[in-house]
Amino acid sequence: MDIQIKNLTKTYNNRKILAIDGFHIPSKSFLGIIGPNGAGKSTLVKIIAGLDTPSTGCILYNHEGLNQRINRNMTMVFQKPYLLRTTVYNNIAYPLKLRNINKEEIHTRVQKIIGEMGIAGLQHQKAWTLSGGEGQKVALARALIFNPSLLILDEATANIDPSSIYAMEDAIKCYYENNHATIIMVTHNIKQAKRLCNTVAFMNGGVIEESGTSDEVIYNPTKEATKTFIKEAFL
Ligand SMILES: Nc1ncnc2c1ncn2[C@@H]1O[C@H](COP(=O)(O)OP(=O)(O)OP(=O)(O)O)[C@@H](O)[C@H]1O
Numbered sequence: 001m002d003i004q005i006k007n008l009t010k011t012y013n014n015r016k017i018l019a020i021d022g023f024h025i026p027s028k029s030f031l032g033i034i035g036p037n038g039a040g041k042s043t044l045v046k047i048i049a050g051l052d053t054p055s056t057g058c059i060l061y062n063h064e065g066l067n068q069r070i071n072r073n074m075t076m077v078f079q080k081p082y083l084l085r086t087t088v089y090n091n092i093a094y095p096l097k098l099r100n101i102n103k104e105e106i107h108t109r110v111q112k113i114i115g116e117m118g119i120a121g122l123q124h125q126k127a128w129t130l131s132g133g134e135g136q137k138v139a140l141a142r143a144l145i146f147n148p149s150l151l152i153l154d155e156a157t158a159n160i161d162p163s164s165i166y167a168m169e170d171a172i173k174c175y176y177e178n179n180h181a182t183i184i185m186v187t188h189n190i191k192q193a194k195r196l197c198n199t200v201a202f203m204n205g206g207v208i209e210e211s212g213t214s215d216e217v218i219y220n221p222t223k224e225a226t227k228t229f230i231k232e233a234f235l
Contacts, residue, residue, distance in 0.1 A: 032197030
């Protein structure tokens with residue numbers, strides 16, 4: 001999915017916290033958004049996901065040749081998993097039920113994804129009894145199961161142990177490589193951005209200060225603010 005951000009602003013209580021004149025996220029990008037606390041990263045991705053509205057400006061989604069202002073073929077995974085009060089199986093099956101997929105196919109697809117993500121043993125467990133990392137894997141499986149053309153991850157692997165981070169990264173990478181999807185990932189982990197993303201945008205004070213390939217932004221930043229941020233992130 002190709003995304004065009006046009007003259008976007010967001011203001012809270014007369015404070016402008018986002019001001020992006022124009023930014024293009026080409027189809028099949030894996031974009032990492034990095035930047036300090038309060039830079040506006042979550043606000044931007046929530047607006048892209050349609051979970052918040054801009055004060056001015058708009059986002060245009062071009063999916064399969066259709067230019068549109070709303071796109072339903074996308075999903076977002078947050079830092080804290082929002083799971084339904086039911087079993088792991090039902091949580092993961094939910095997006096398919098919403099799309100009227102038949103029971104047999106739902107079963108097949110759920111078994112496939114929980115097998116790939118190593119959470120098959122949890123399928124009958126109630127979602128509220130899961131550990132934080134397990135819940136996050138369930139949230140990711142639920143996001144991937146309906147093959148979204150845009151996947152947004154907002155610090156989805158924060159507070160997760162290293163082996164679970166790698167398991168989630170593998171699932172995300174595999175999804176990206178096999179589905180021609182566009183992925184936007186907000187992360188404080190510069191090494192993770194380097195491992196996964198092909199482009200990186202550095203946000204600061206509500207604007208995109210600098211963007212380019214991951215190598216350009218991480219190893220050869222041109223703006224002072226980006227240089228300082230990257231240097232501190234690697235300390
Ligand atoms: N509903 C709201 N009302 C008032 N201010 C808000 C609201 N939501 C966000 N903000 C402010 O907007 C700014 C940007 O917040 P945002 O969560 O987008 O930053 P972020 O870059 O994702 O930060 P972090 O890295 O800490 O998650 C912050 O100063 C925040 O206090």
